[in-house]
Amino acid sequence: MARLPRLIVPSQPHYVIQRGLNGQSVFQDADDHTTFLGFLKTAARTYKVAVHAYVLLPDQLHLLVTPSDEDGLGQMMQWLGRCYVPYYNQKYGRAGTLWHGRYKTSVVDADNFLLICCRYAEFAPVRTGQAGLPEQFPWSSYGHHAGLRSDPVVTDHPAYWSLGNTPFQREAAYIELANQPLSAAQIATVEAAVLKGWPLGTDKYKKDLEQKAKRQVLPAKRGRPFKKLPEAA
Numbered sequence: 001m002a003r004l005p006r007l008i009v010p011s012q013p014h015y016v017i018q019r020g021l022n023g024q025s026v027f028q029d030a031d032d033h034t035t036f037l038g039f040l041k042t043a044a045r046t047y048k049v050a051v052h053a054y055v056l057l058p059d060q061l062h063l064l065v066t067p068s069d070e071d072g073l074g075q076m077m078q079w080l081g082r083c084y085v086p087y088y089n090q091k092y093g094r095a096g097t098l099w100h101g102r103y104k105t106s107v108v109d110a111d112n113f114l115l116i117c118c119r120y121a122e123f124a125p126v127r128t129g130q131a132g133l134p135e136q137f138p139w140s141s142y143g144h145h146a147g148l149r150s151d152p153v154v155t156d157h158p159a160y161w162s163l164g165n166t167p168f169q170r171e172a173a174y175i176e177l178a179n180q181p182l183s184a185a186q187i188a189t190v191e192a193a194v195l196k197g198w199p200l201g202t203d204k205y206k207k208d209l210e211q212k213a214k215r216q217v218l219p220a221k222r223g224r225p226f227k228k229l230p231e232a233a
Contacts, residue, residue: 006105006197007217009209010069013052013108013157015117015194018077019060019100026088026098027056033139036061036084041153043079047072050155053118055125055140062121064108066157077103106194107209107217109201113190114159117200118145119178120190127187134178146178147171 008014020026027033033056044051044065049072053064067073085098108117122145125137134142144151145160147167163173193200199209199217210217 006102007107007199007213007215008067008070008073008105009107009213010067013064013066013110013114013117014073014105015108015121015190015200016063016065016073016077016103016105017060017194018063018103021097021100023059023100024098025058026060027058027139028092032088032091035087036080037139037153039080039083043076043083044153044155047076047079049073049076050157051141051153052114052155052157052160053121053141053145054153055121055137057124057128057130057139062124064114064117064121073105104194104197106190106197107199107201109199109205110157110159112202112205113200114157115177116182116186117190118160119182120187122178123182142178145171145174147175 027036036056040051040054040063043049048068050066050068051063052066053062055062065073065076067076081099088098089095108114118141122134122140122142125131125140126134131137134140135146135148141151141154143149144154160170160174163177164170190200192198199206201209206217
């Protein structure tokens, strides 16, 4: 199946995954994480990309972001690579690329999937056995959403603000929401959409997005249609 051209829609959330080359580590200690987050904060501000959620796993990073234009997300990811890869290579005595190909991304239906994507990212350390609870893993946005700390990297999305009228209400509602584990089907849906570059949303959202983008946003069905029905044997 041919890969669809990457779809970037201004002012729409996007889920991004960037993995280490051949599964190798891209973050090894606290300095690596804090250095990358510093670069991310600068890049997001420079290229006008709002970061709503993130997690920095040892071998990959996940971001939930909203770019303000068609170019900002790609420019931000390129800038992060130009800054972080030389830092990492010099520190660990290596050379060459750090990433396994291009970053993967999916446009997200904010009304129905944004908070699912937040939880998918922030619970990744739990799913991979690196933490028993999301608050035990320091390198994600969970602490910000749960009111454990203020994170200067994060820009709250309106979907998060809709959880309550005060910070305390929003934080309490998010914790309650987070205590409801994502189903296997929800996890599989997010992963399939991002890794294959499909939009993540309802059928109506995908149809509207296709009309707005004036291009195909989902892969065509396999095979060519018959010009006429085949004759029975």
